[in-house]
Amino acid sequence: NAGVMQNPRHLVRRRGQEARLRCSPMKGHSHVYWYRQLPEEGLKFMVYLQKENIIDESGMPKERFSAEFPKEGPSILRIQQVVRGDSAAYFCASSPDGNEQFFGPGTRLTVL
Amino acid sequence: AQSVSQHNHHVILSEAASLELGCNYSYGGTVNLFWYVQYPGQHLQLLLKYFSGDPLVKGIKGFEAEFIKSKFSFNLRKPSVQWSDTAEYFCAARPNDYKLSFGAGTTVTVRA
Secondary structure (H helix, E strand, C coil), X not given: CCCCEEECCEEEXXXXXXXXXXXXXXXXXXXXXXXXXXXXXXXXXXXXXXXXXXXXXXXXXXXXEEEECCCCCCEEEEECCCCHHHCEEEEEEEECCCCCCEECCCEEEEEC | CCCEEECCCEEEEECCCCEEECEEECCCCCCEEEEEEECCCCCCEEEEEECCCCCEEECHHXXXXXXXXXXXXXXXXXXXXXXXXXXXXXXXXXXXXXXXXXXXXXEEEEEC
C-alpha cells in the first residue's frame, strides 16, 4: 500500500502566480488534512476534507487559498496570487477513519 | 492560546548517549498525544501515540514517552541514540477533535 503522495515536491512561483499542490491519500482513506509549516515553526492545521466536502477550513487564510477533494482524483490545495509570505512546506495527511493521520512528504513552495 | 511547546530547539549529542525531549501542552480535558519524526528528506512518521491507559508508551525504534497528566507533559526518551536518529522530532496534541496541534520541533543531531 503506497503512502500518501504529494506532488510536486518542490514548487517555485513568482509573486502573483498561482500554485497548485496535489495530494493523493492512501488507498481506502477518505479523510484528508492539509498543514502548513513556516520556517522555524511547527505544522499548523489548515483544512480538513472528506470526499467532496470541506469539513473544517478554520486554519485557511480567508483570501487566495482554497482546497478541494473531488470524488475522483487527488485533493488540491490552490493558492492564487502567491506572495512571499506563502513560502512554506505544505503537508498533506490522510486517515481511514479520522483517527491516526499518515503524512505525505510535503511540497516546499518558494515564492520569488 | 492553547498550544504545544517543545523545550529544545536543537539538541546535539554523541552516539550511545541518552536522549530526552520535553513536550508540554496546554489543553485541558481529554487529549491524544503524539510524537512524530522527520528524517532528512523524508516525510513525517509516527513514533508513538498516547490515547489512554498505561502512561508509559513504547514506540518504534526504541523510543518511549511518558504522559504525566499533572505536569501536562509528554516527554520522549531513548536510552542510547544512534547516528541514524539524527532527525527532527515533533510533539503533537489532539484535543477532542481531529486537528493536530504541533510543537515547533526539535532538531536532534547525533555525532558518530
